[in-house]
Amino acid sequence: VLAVEKERELWAAREQVSLNKLREQGIQVITDIDKQPFIEATDPVRMKFGEKYADLIKRAAAVK
Structure with a gap:
């Protein structure tokens, strides 16, 4: 269970980094x-x- 929680935490952080990189390049990210x-x-x-x-x-x- 702890490994799953940690993996989700790491994934969310990595996802945010990736989304920020896209936005920095002028890409509109639609989330809603x-x-x-x-x-x-x-x-x-x-x-x-x-x-x-x-x-x-x-x-x-x-x-x-």
Whole structure:
């Protein structure tokens, strides 16, 4: 558990460094997005494969 927590901490720090480098180069980084249109656009995929991949779809939906 401690290793996982440390890895997440290191990853977040590295991600921030990378985002800062992009911004310094004038790249606009969009972090606040409305996910609802994507969710709606992919509804047919979930409907088609929902039964077979229900657990995977639930896990993907739970990611924040």
